[in-house]
Amino acid sequence: MTEKTQPPATGHLSAPADLPTQYTPAEVEGKLYERWVAAGYFAADASSEKPPYTIVIPPPNVTGSLHLGHAFEHTLIDALTRRKRMQGFETLWQPGMDHAGIATQNVVERELAKEGKSRHDLGREAFVERVWQWKAESGGQISGQMRRLGDGVDWSRERFTMDEGCSRAVQTIFKRLFDDGLIYRAERIINWCPRCLTAISDIEVEYQEDDGELVSIRYGEGEDSLVVATTRAETMLGDTAVAVHPEDERYAHLVGREIRLPLTDRSIPVVADPHVDPEFGTGAVKVTPAHDPNDFEIGRRHGLPQLTVMDEHAVITAHGPFQGLDRLEARSAVVGALRAEGRIVEEKRPYRHSVGHCSRCKTTIEPRLSMQWWVKVGPLAKAAGDAVRDGRVAIHPKEMSSRYFEWVDNLHDWCISRQLWWGHRIPVWYGPGGETVCVGPDEAPPSGEGWHQETDVLDTWFSSGLWPFSTLGWPEKTESLARFYPNSVLVTGYDILFFWVARMMMFGLYAMDGVPPFHTIALHGMVRDQFGKKMSKSFGNAVNPLDWMDAYGSDAVRFTLARGANPGVDVPIGEDWVQASRNFANKIWNATRFALLNGATAAGPLPPAEELSATDRWILSRLNSVVAETDAYYEDYQFAKLSDALFHFAWDEVFDWYVELTKTTFSAGGRPAEVSRRVLGEVLDVTLRLLHPVIPFVTEELWTTLTGGESVVVADWPADSGFRDREAESELETVRRLVTEVRRFRADQGLQPGQRVPAALGFEGAPALAGHEVAIRSLLRLQPAGEGFAATATLPVAGATVALDLSGAIDVEAERKRLTKDLAAAEKELAGTRAKLANEAFLSKAPDHVVEKIRTRRDAAEADIARIGAQLERLP
CATH class of the missing domain: 1.10.287 (Helix Hairpins)
Known part of the structure; x- marks a missing residue:
């Protein structure tokens, strides 16, 4: 059944102008971006009556530069916000940077080392001042690179996690959590970097396969002995027990008894604990509560002593022959001493196993018992889980929800203190009599002899967890906070779902009276090379996106990234794909230039349906279908599908077919040519607007030239008018099939694409195609069948027949x-x-x-x- 409605009567004033024969991104992109910023297109007005749409930028490190992961994420966010802006929303894309405590401190310390100094030579205050100086001079390189990419952020609202407003927010929420008993100080096992001399978060630990050794050691004597295996023999100096499974009959007679710990004058108990896997190794494990997180928990359950045998530099402190040795030196020495005593049962070398390293300096991390500040996450994590379970927050794609629940439902208390100088200093003062006072932002700290402030600073994730509301002025009740909180959507990688996203959920719900920080969490994957391998400098496959932008333009990089962005799935990308996207931008440029040179216009209403040819009706029907398809994909965060749909519609249907079909119409002139010029202008106008959020630069240059409009950035987002013509779509599909089949036959016969051959066309079985004969002959380079015509090949296609005389052609x-x-x-x-x-x-x-x-x-x-x-x- 044919569905027909009047085509949309929309359009813009036309101001056709000559375009250069070639598109040169470097000559266009910079000037366009600065014009957009100067015009205030990206500025968000908190007093506006438009519906709000808010997205925060996952704040890049102040030390960072734009990498492909940033370019990927920013492209998706920018596409969402540009579309919403065109749809009439008051759109805020909130920019800013993270102070990146440990990374920034390391950068400045390296600069000092070049001068032969350390931070201790400067002292705390002078060192912090030096970091601020570095930020002013060298930090924030990424901001300029974001401009290169085309990020439509509101620069007037740019924030920094250490600026005055964010610092006030940090101190406020710390005080509230402390007063509510949700922040406490305790001695626990943490990840310790002996190089950076600080606790680090789980996300700052990178695990990699290292070659080590697995040593099996006999504890005790004779029938009362046990064999344990370890990759860290030096920690045995701090063992306070051996653990076995309660149901392991092999060791039942030893549970509760003590055995001698080799190389020491101590005896340690054998305890039964369900954590032990009886099927792994010998079924017996050494327990070092001060140097292993699992052992710490076993130790707590059994009341075991916690012996620290290494200092903050990972140097052995235990009395004896190993005192003063670095942990690696001590490892060899301990194994040698055990071997001399006949305690080594087996040695495996090399033994490949996963080892944690500091992501900043690559030093092997050391689990260490340490007095630190913690957040009691139980009630906060429950609230974060409930917000997703009850539908207040949707996770997209849905299958990622289980990973979120697995994390928040099993979250351990969060170590928030760092032994650094750069960062938010913990607002706690200690008194001479052991007093502990937490100070809010409007309170004076205690003074007098013996009072001093905590020296630790807060984990960077603490302040970035406040990002959705601290950037809007919280704890003050600002107009921006009321207008733009909660965020509409958070676009971020699944790799930080547990770390950043969960913390924002916990803090947002706590600080904002149960209102979650965003309605939707849209998760994307990681960018990988064309072979699916993780990008890394050490692998030699890392790419600087600025190099590709220089070579192919920012639009090409953006379109390549968006076209690979399936929700929650990693994105492979190669340079040849960026080249293909550059070719697409050039195709758009050339087709629009052709249209302008042939009088295409976007001005005035479309002609009435009765004046439209089947070709015109077909492309307008397809156009509206693509508008509806694009909207549906945007609402489902299907960037790859929407990009692919727009690519194939623009290239395959508009440029390769409609533009080619209209060439004969333009040549014939008259009213049909005027109608097709207006239709072509409409199709290009809408197509450029649909493409703009993903490829903003080339579409801006072409759309303003085509329409004479102010800017496509503030143009209306296309709406589906409902116009459909299924008969025209079927008719043109038949034309395309006929032309495609005959082209394939010509190629099979070795004919050159431009080579003309005589042909007779018969449309008895497909009378609707008769009206397309001129266009068909033009597209297929078919001459009329004149005198002496003798068909040497006849092709029946789609109810029509094409008889060809190839006698003189091959x-x-x-x-x-x-x-x-x-x-x-x-x-x-x-x-x-x-x-x-x-x-x-x-x-x-x-x-x-x-x-x-x-x-x-x-x-x-x-x-x-x-x-x-x-x-x-x-x-x-």
């Missing part, structure tokens, strides 16, 4: 010889593959993938034989 004998040779090769290939597949010995021994490959070759040979045979039959 060397028939040479073509027959070539095809005969190809046929012989295909028959030989078929015979060989069939012989292999008939060989039972081969089938029984060959791997499945090899057999499948042979079957594929057989099928291809059969298809080649059929194709070549048909070509030979069609030869004169």
